[in-house]
Every structure is written in C-alpha cells, then in structure tokens.
Amino acid sequence: MMSFNAPARAGAGHPVSRSGARKAATLAFAAQGVCVAAVYTTVPAVTEHLRLPPLLTTTLMVAVALMAGGGSFLGLAAIRRAGPLATMRGAVLTAVAALVLIGWAPGEATAIGAYILFGLAVGALDVGVNTQAAAIERAYGRSVFGSFYTAWSVGGVVAALLTAGAARLDWPVATGLSVQAGIVLLLAICLRAYALPDSSGRSSDAVAQPPLGRHLWIRLVPFGLALLVVYVVDSTVSAWSAVYLRQTLAASLTVAPLAYAAYQAGTVVGRAATDRLVQRFGAVAVVRAAALLAAGALTAMAAARGWPVAVLAAGTVGLGASVLAPLCLASAARLRPAASEAVLARLNLFNYVGVITGGAVGGLLGSTGQFRLAYAAPAALAVLLLAAARHFTQQRPGLAVDDEGTRRCRTA
Template sequence: MTLPGQDPAPNKAGARRVTALVFAAQGTAVAAVSTTIPAVEERFGLPALATTAILLAVALAAGAGSLLGMAAVRRLGPVAAMRSCVLAVAAALLGIAWAPDTTVLVAAYVLFGLSVGGIDVSANTRAAAVERHYGHSIFASFYAVWSCAGVAAALLTAGTSRLNWPVADTLVIQAAVVVVLALGIRSHRLPGTTPGRASAAVGTRIWVRLVPFGIVLLVAYVIDSSVSTWSAAYLHETLAASLAAAPLAYAAYQAGTVLGRAGADRLVRRIGPVAVVCWATVLTAAAAAGLAFAPTWPIAAAAAGLTGLGVSAFAPLCLASAGRLQPDAAEAILARLNLFNYFGVIAGGAVSGVLGSAGQFRLAYAAPALLVLLLMATARSFTPVRTESGADERSNPMYWAGTT
C-alpha cells in the first residue's frame, strides 16, 4: 500500500492495468457522445449543420486539450493527469445530459473535447512507456480495450433507445460507468523511472520524421470520424434504419476494431509493422467503398465492421512508433502528433456532416475509400519495438513465443 506523500513501488503490470482502464473510460465516453447524436439533435431541434458546427468545436477543443494534457503530464505526472481528465469527461457527459439549453450543451461538448484531448496525450504517453518496458508490441491491446468499451457503450445506447428511455438517462448511465472506471486509476510507477522527470527537448529531425505518422493519423481519423460520428445518422436518414437500429453501425465498427486490435500485436510480431500497414490499407479501402454503396442498413453495418477491422491498427502503430523516436520527450511528441488526429476528425466530421445535410452521405464514405490508398507510401516509416536496452523486440524470447 502506498502512503500519502510516498512514491509508489515500481509495478509494470499495475501500470498496464491502469492505462487500460483509462482507454476503457475514453472509449465509453466517445461512444456515448457519438451514438447519442441523433437523439440529441431531436431533443434540441438542431439542424444537421448546427450539429456539424458543434462537432467541429469539439475537435478544436480536443486539439487544445492535447496541448493542455502535455502540460498536465509534465506538472502532475501521467497518472494524476489521466485521472483528472477521465473525471472531466464524466462531468462533460452529465453536462450534455442535463443541459437546459443549447448554450450549456455547447459548453458541455467543448469540455468533452478538452478532456478527451488530455486523455489522448496522457494515456498514449503512458502506453508507449509501458510497451517499452514490456519489450514487445502491446500498444494495440490498449486500443482493443478502447474499442471493447465503445462496443458496450454503443449497445447500451441502442438498448435504452429501444426501451424509449430519454437520451439524458442514457448519458447519465454512461457517465456513471466512466466514474466507476476512474475509481480504479491508482498511482503506480514503472521500473527504472523517476517521478518528476523533466521532459527533454525535441530536435528538428524528430518533427520531420513525424510527418509520415501524421499523414496516417490524418487519413485514419477522417475515416474514423466519418463512421463514428455520422454512421448512426447515415443509417437513420439514408437507409431508413430506426433510432434503435441506427447505433448498430457504430457498434459493428467498434467490434471490427476490437478484432483487429486484439490480433494486431501478434500480427506485428509475426510479419512486421510494414506488412500490417499495407494489408490494413487495402482492407480499409475496400470496406469503406462497401459502406458507401450499401443498399440496406444491415449491409452498411457489416461494411462498417470491416472498416473498423482495417483501420484498427493505424492509430496504435503510429503512436507507438512515434513514441519510440525520443522516449524522454514522448508527451511532447504525441501531443503534437495528436493534432493530425484532430485535423482528421475535423475534416472527416465536417465534410461528412455537410454532405449528409445535403443528402450525400454515400459520397462522404466513397471519397475516403480512395484517400486511404495514400497510406501505402508511409508504411516503411513504421518500426519494431525496442526494449529498454535498445534491442529489437524480435530478440526478446517473448516475441517468438507470441506472448502478450
């Protein structure tokens, strides 16, 4: 037990569990917001363009939150930063649920964006450090937890909608789940780390080497934002799905990412990150095209699941490789890399929203199907995990045993 004012004992396994809890909390919150968009629109009588503007504000706030998260990690440490951001996300969900008017609603969405941005930096920085101490690829496992939580939250939204519960009740339940997860975020320290370590300066060459990863994140999140944010509206408005059925595309998408991320670490160890990125690119392009031209909502939901399977490896592989460029300044590197993430969210969410409001949701999914093929050119930038001693993960006996 750690006494007040006492540094926690090194605990690699505990660090992994706590980081996974934070990813679960974020996945729950993001799914709660994404799958309740049609219901919130109906409750407040928002036109599609107003919703697009709100989601744009969320993405911009997340970019600012990413930089604030970097400062919080440096000042408070990763565990305290993660815990604070998760609690702020829960507060944002309650704000959306109980908003008496659109002004408070927008403020709650902005708080949500700031908090999610802070989680991105603090959780990904911690995940990169944990992976480095394990000495083999485990980064995708954190995103698998994120996706599992997203599936559960999406199914919860679908279930409460089928029972005709008010959207406010749904969001309150989701916020309660996030708070419960936050209670499990305990202090821990990785072996060989010193609390309060100052971040090192980042050289110009590192920023140049981030560009390929930034391109991958940008394209991946254009697709992710288009599917996550607007798939429920696409099914409801274009393919005549009910409000209870509309969230199932999001659930299928997240289920696809669960399957992809559950096997991504093992696949990376078997065939390497370059081959994984290439195969994922082909699958994502084909699945996004299927989503664009689906004749019925069940087929669209299945295509969304395959899209999730293909796109699932991009973010964890990008962030893991970027975090290895300069481990002693990972929070600064990941904070800036996350800006590409939010540009992708803005582009995907805004363009899809504008096209959707014009009745052209299909075009919003057809265009990214072509865009994703650009990622083939970036594949060689991805690198295998190196241990704390600097050895390639393939020299680690766990690599060959396939242990996670």
C-alpha cells in the same frame, strides 16, 4: 530480492509495478472509449431532443475536435506538472461531467458548452493515455500498444450498445448518458497509481523533458499524414454512421447506433490481434494489409442499399482501420523515447485535423444528402497509407525490465 507480490516503492510513494501500470492504463483507455462512443452515438437523439439544426450539429462535432486539439496541449502541461495518471484521472472526471451536461442540457447554449468541455477533456485524456502506453511498451520491450486500444474499442462497443438499448426502452437521452457517465466514473475510481521501473532498476515517476529539435516535425510528417487519414476514416464512421443509417438508410433510433457498435467490435478484433501480427509479419506488412481492407470496406459502406450491409461494412472498416492508430503512435513515440509525451502532443495535431476534416466534410455532405460520398472519399485516402507504411517501426527485441526493476532479455 522482493517478490512480485511485494513491489518496490517509488520515491513518490507509488508501488513500482509494470503489470499494475498496464492495468491502470487499460482502464483509462476503456474509459475514453466509453466517453467517445457515448457522445457520437447519441448525436441523433440529442439533435432530435433539442431540435438542433443540421449545420449546428456539424459545427458541434467540429468544435469537439478543435477543443480536443487544445486539450492535448493542456494535457501535456498537466503531465509535466502532475504525471500521466493524475492527468488521466482529472480528464476522465471532467468528461463525466460533460456527458451529464450534454444529456441534461435544457437548450442549445448549455449543450454547446458541454460539448466544448468534453472536447477539452478527451484531448487531455488522449495525450495522457498514449504517453503512459508508450512508456509501458518500452518497459515490456515488445509491442503491447494494441492491447490498450482493444480496451478502448471494448468500451466503445459497450457504450454504443447501451445507446441502442436505451433507445429501445424509450429512455430519455439524459438517462442513457447518465448511465454511461456512471460507467466512466466507476472506471476512474478503479484507477491506481503505479510507477514503472526503468532499465537501471529505478522508478520512472518523473517525466523527462529533453529539448526537441525542429527537425522532429519533419520526422513526424509521415506518421502525421497517416494519422490524419486514419482519423478522417474514423471520424466519418464514428461521428456520422448513426446519422447515415437514420437519414439515408431509414433505420430506427434503435438500429442507428449499431453501425458504430459494429465498427468498434471490428476494432476489438483487429486490435486484439495487432501485437501478435506485428511480431509475426512486421509493422509494414500489417499496415499495408489493414489499409487495403479499410479501403474496400468503406467502398462497400458507401454503396450499401440497406442498414444490414452498412453495419457489416462498418465492422470490416473497424477491423482494418483499428491497427493503424496504435502502430502509428507507437512508432512516433520511438523517435524520442525520453520525451514521448511532447512527441505525441505534436502528433495529436494531425489526429485532430483528421477528426475535424472527417467530421466536417461528413456532416456537410450529409446535410446535403450526399452521405454515400462521405464514405467513398475516405476509401480513396486509405490507399495513400500504402506509401506511408515503410516508415512504421516496431519494438526491437532487447532488455525489458520486470516489476522488480531487474533487467532481463526479451525476444519478440
């Protein structure tokens, strides 16, 4: 029998290592977090640098979400052709190019093209990382989805603080985005290919493609609606919190990104605790508590009279909302484990509808001076998650597979 230090080799030439695959997926999630935060937290700076009209800024954020929806299906096709890791690596490199283009865009046309390219890249990356995360969770036999989203949030915090630091040092937006693109590139270089052992001890490099019945859409509806609400909340805070602090609460360009940083810091704490909370209290109870916490924090953010309260409230929103997306995706992936990439690509449609809705409504309300209403409305929607909570499931205790392909009993 081989040791953990000498993993078996997969048919495609990749070492079979459950822990190695988990590390690679963690790096990819972190890269995605940096990318998204870099784009959202620099919206005020890019808008002022290029003198973009508010309506065009809103349109660009909506376009990013629309392109991400299409990018998720491009990612699905790429996964079936080249596998999740190659898809993740290609998407990350494309996102790096888009970040540089956004920063150095000489005018509106180049900026529009760069944002569209970024949307396609982040959509493909999204389905790639979540497909890999679902497969890894099955290999572990217990809830591990939350740990991946913790890495996503850590990447977001780092990028947001870099944006704030760059503004403090009076760096041009191009310099700040180039530094963030360099971090993403470094993470992409560190990605390594590992195959996952399946329950029979064989490697699982190939992606299964069983047919999906139409009734799967019906089973996805509760998760889709929940994910839609989650991303309405997420996009409203992520895309517009910096602008909200800048325009409504008169914060400086140095302070404006701090709401996003606090939001992502809250998600780090929430997601780091997600897997343990699920194992102790169950997915349903965790989802209900998180929804109530997010609703209360959004209300506080809408009522904030100064930026310190808004930053604190944004962090609390992150604490509550952070657990919802990974648990939703993990539960949906268990509907059809052998075809999780196709299930998650379908579910991503709800994701991006939520992003579009939150981004567009938040931007339109903000452009008319009603940013407070943009945060009060998602607070009401968050309460609706209480009804959807009963559909959430968690990884059942059972046989997990170690790095050698050996089956062993796993208890939650």
